[in-house]
Amino acid sequence: MIHFENVGLRYGMGPEILRDLTFDIPQKSFQFLTGPSGAGKTTLLRLLFLSLQPTRGLIRMFDRNIATIPREELPLLRRRVGIVFQDFRLLDHLTTYENVALPLRVRGKDETSYRADVLELLRWVGLGERVNVLPPVLSGGEKQRAAIARALIDRPEVLLADEPTGNVDPPMARRLLNLFMELNRLGTAVVIATHDLTLMDQVEARRMILSHGQLEIYE
Template structure:
């Protein structure tokens, strides 16, 4: 289901703090249009991961307005959050693969949760694993995968539902340059098909390979460069 307007995400003067600590995000304002592509960059500790957590609705702002698919994150009911999250794919830095499932089963998990029959997704999962270079690792468990292989499995899991928004936290941080370039092409192709892509990264060479809007975070503030 497409968002009701052309704007998928809107932040208005958003502030975020953890407990009684200082604000980690301050007066952050921007809009993300449907089908757009952008990078979030900045030094370590600038607030990139916190920003992604707000986008995934796992945090609520301390102040200001966050709207996702025309829903106000501050007032949204708990019963609505799971349905909105199903429209968002996310690649975490710590992968969050389930150790008791094979690579294939981890990637297929979002579709299983949605109640899709395996006969309707087996081919898609297999083709996506082949594309990210894990075709020969689909029946092994995460414990025997390298860091880069776990990263690729996490990316495949985030992409398998063809989400309306893809959030990726350092998605190429554990892979070599040729594979990073290949994964970037996958993100670009997904964006071409209509998904809004938001990649948090330190990798300047990655950003140089595909020109897109940059959100630069520094000490909790954000500058947007189109």
């Protein structure tokens, strides 16, 4: 599904932040991306989401070389990837429900076809009573759960999550992990960037350890 070959990234004339990354994200796979702070985990997720271009190397996504994809086609490719940003990126003028439903609205779907699914997912992540609340009123943990629901609502082929349990208590972290695992069982490839060793120990999954700009993979 995703293939990196000798990928490197630098900003301007500075040193390479990521270098010689060669790995695959197979279909229906589940993996944790971990490593020390500043190792480049968020940068790697941005490459996976196509919001950054590498300075060298090959990235293939869904059998296409991203270097040859016309810029206007990138948003269509991105729709096949769900992402949970560490800073949530909710729209403050939209309610919790409207934020979660936004990917479906952008695709032109009729609300009658998705309203029940959005409400059910919000209940599952513990936001059933916060449907009509605006993001400035939500706590950090609630914003995190809303961002996760938004990433999941369109059943992406790949889910990228940047510290998705960083603002929730352990029971909710386990509940969210179960949600990611269920999505994976339904066919979505999952990549979770986290520092949480307790979380990783709850699942038998591949670990991708990023350190000093390079990646080691443990199956």
